[in-house]
Amino acid sequence: MNFEITNEPLDVGEIARRVVPEECGATVTLDGYVRRFTKGRETKHLVYEAYEPMALKEMEKLADAAKEKFEISSVGIVHRLGKLEIGETSVVIAVSAPHRRAAFEACEWLIKELKRTVPIWKKEVYADGEVWVEGERDGNAGVPPA
Amino acid sequence: MNFEITNEPLDVGEIARRVVPEECGATVTLDGYVRRFTKGRETKHLVYEAYEPMALKEMEKLADAAKEKFEISSVGIVHRLGKLEIGETSVVIAVSAPHRRAAFEACEWLIKELKRTVPIWKKEVYADGEVWVEGERDGNAGVPPA
Amino acid sequence: MRVKVLFFGATADEAGTNEAEIELNRPSTSESAFEAILAKFPALTTNRKPEDLLFAVNQEYVAGGESIAEDDVLAVFTAVSGG
């Protein structure tokens, strides 16, 4: 399956290998994982939560939009939920294309858009507290980001 | 090991996972593999050959140059040699960085430079013949591409 | 009419629940439904402005002006932070 939300650890290579059509020559993969330090503050671990059915729909919309926008063949997006330790992968986006340039562009576009539109939230847990991270907003009340 | 030339099949995920320092949050990986059709002609398989010690040196130079040029933490480059079937991975370049933008830029730069400077050659084997592919050249005799 | 409202992450903590049912007037638009939810769960806007929240109807972001029907599933959440 090309779009997935799971509580299990992600196997980056396996996800990238789901998208290898014969007309393709390159797959570009983004592996996003938990960083120990953000702005100098030490993270103990993260917790991710999603509005799962809507998140899957939004991932699929993003992949469709990317296929319109770039010369690519396949897109795989997997996001993990629950408690993640430092270094564990939270998100994998793999894009295959006949030529690598489009795969790079589409992969970078997809992670930027995923962080803007897919309903998943991250809680940073520090030694002395925790906080749900809120993304950037500049829209009207209730209406999604432009 | 961060730079490697091997006759064994490549495990893309394992290579990407070699470069995950704690200050990082993203690894971008290029997985290049054998395409069945190139300009309408069907490839049966490929054969790669390298000037191995020089190729390893050139990979290391590229990684050093990328670290000068981009805000990245680690680079892994692995190239496979010998006979490769359709869909099999020939090259993996994995770049980790605190922030994903630099990882995308560096990974794209590295594959472009690898194809220009690292002494590895590809033989395309068709149903009716075979040919060693020669890269682009516009320099002086003997002198490497600018 | 009754509709279901879902909360996630910060909004679930503030609402004290992941899920609630609320009573709306007929007809209701996405705007009036959103206002009714904020009125019933004032903690959602204690430390942020309403425009910092996102609102979905039946798993789609609202564009504004949508009619709300009985049994619709609404959701109110903060700007997303996945990835």
Add this chain to the structure above:
Amino acid sequence: MRVKVLFFGATADEAGTNEAEIELNRPSTSESAFEAILAKFPALTTNRKPEDLLFAVNQEYVAGGESIAEDDVLAVFTAVSGG
């Protein structure tokens, strides 16, 4: 003086070997050594121009003007096509 010359891919096919020893005058530069190799292995330039070939001394691309010493390892190959 004697030096070793390596060939790869297309140049190995054309030279009929992966490796040869050749005798060079003293002193030799990278340019004169390269010319001596092309003279000894004319098949390398039957179907391409000399400027389409690359030349390395001791696993480094030549920049031009390098002195060649006894026991240096030279290599002549076509523009690379890995990746």
